[in-house]
Amino acid sequence: MADQGTSHALQLVDLRKSFGKTEIIRGASLAVQAGERVAIIGPNGAGKSTLFNLISGRFAPTSGQVLLHGARIDGKRPFEINRLGLSRSFQISNIFGRLSVFENLRCAVLWSLGYGYAFWRFLSRLQDANERAERLMEMIRLHKKRDTLAMNLTYAEQRALEVGITIAGGASVILLDEPTAGMSRSETGRFIHLIREVTEGRTLLTVEHDMGVVFGLADRIAVVVYGEVIAFDTPEAVRANPRVQEAYLGSVIAAQQTGGQ
Numbered sequence: 096m097a098d099q100g101t102s103h104a105l106q107l108v109d110l111r112k113s114f115g116k117t118e119i120i121r122g123a124s125l126a127v128q129a130g131e132r133v134a135i136i137g138p139n140g141a142g143k144s145t146l147f148n149l150i151s152g153r154f155a156p157t158s159g160q161v162l163l164h165g166a167r168i169d170g171k172r173p174f175e176i177n178r179l180g181l182s183r184s185f186q187i188s189n190i191f192g193r194l195s196v197f198e199n200l201r202c203a204v205l206w207s208l209g210y211g212y213a214f215w216r217f218l219s220r221l222q223d224a225n226e227r228a229e230r231l232m233e234m235i236r237l238h239k240k241r242d243t244l245a246m247n248l249t250y251a252e253q254r255a256l257e258v259g260i261t262i263a264g265g266a267s268v269i270l271l272d273e274p275t276a277g278m279s280r281s282e283t284g285r286f287i288h289l290i291r292e293v294t295e296g297r298t299l300l301t302v303e304h305d306m307g308v309v310f311g312l313a314d315r316i317a318v319v320v321y322g323e324v325i326a327f328d329t330p331e332a333v334r335a336n337p338r339v340q341e342a343y344l345g346s347v348i349a350a351q352q353t354g355g356q
């Protein structure tokens with residue numbers, strides 16, 4: 096969690112990404128303060144997932160920089176970036192269905208400790224990993240499902256487990272991809288509360304379509320339109336920003352007010 100001379104946990108500097116001849120990310124810049132909760136919003140195809148893929152190392156940028164606590168991470172591989180303290184959820188795909196809740200969390204903790212240590216050290220760390228997995232289970236409210244196989248959890252419980260796995264290694268920057276997608280209204284409300292709790296003191300970035308979640312969770316909102324960050328401000332300021340209204344938010348709010356999602 097060392098902050099190497101900057102209070103920015105994450106910075107994108109004139110980031111660009113082309114697929115073939117098509118430039119999808121067109122000079123995106125963003126500076127996220129440590130401890131901030133940021134929602135990335137924008138129309139379909141604007142480049143939100145591509146930005147997440149660039150930040151987490153799945154794609155290398157065509158040009159520009161990504162800095163984590165002031166140090167360049169662009170071009171590094173996902174596991175290297177993870178070791179440096181940035182963790183991304185992968186929408187359930189990193190849950191082991193045939194392992195219990197506890198075992199899933201313990202695996203995530205052990206993985207975060209690294210593989211490259213001797214067996215005797217592994218044993219001494221196992222106790223730590225068990226304790227941390229128990230704590231995580233309480234945090235994500237799944238302690239009563241300790242021995243339930245992950246595949247037998249409800250959808251919302253699986254999403255909670257996913258969040259637990261994402262934060263297991265103690266990463267200081269957490270990326271969540273549509274954390275409440277597919278949940279009911281009441282599940283969504285509870286889940287926002289849980290996310291706020293478990294990411295307290297960490298930096299959170301989410302990609303989100305649901306404006307209720309965005310306004311309930313984010314300290315600041317980054318609006319991505321056509322591969323650029325056209326606004327980055329508080330929810331109130333973004334809501335009132337004429338450029339955002341015109342490019343995106345007006346139509347979304349109107350659709351949600353008339354009952355569409």
Ligand SMILES: Nc1ncnc2c1ncn2[C@@H]1O[C@H](COP(=O)(O)OP(=O)(O)OP(=O)(O)O)[C@@H](O)[C@H]1O
Pocket residue numbers: 114119137138139140141142143144145146
């Ligand atoms: N690997 C790839 N190869 C080629 N084109 C890609 C690739 N990944 C994304 N794209 C294109 O980049 C554009 C932005 O996609 P992206 O998924 O980042 O948008 P998004 O804002 O996350 O959209 P949505 O809200 O619909 O999920 C789209 O036109 C998409 O087809």
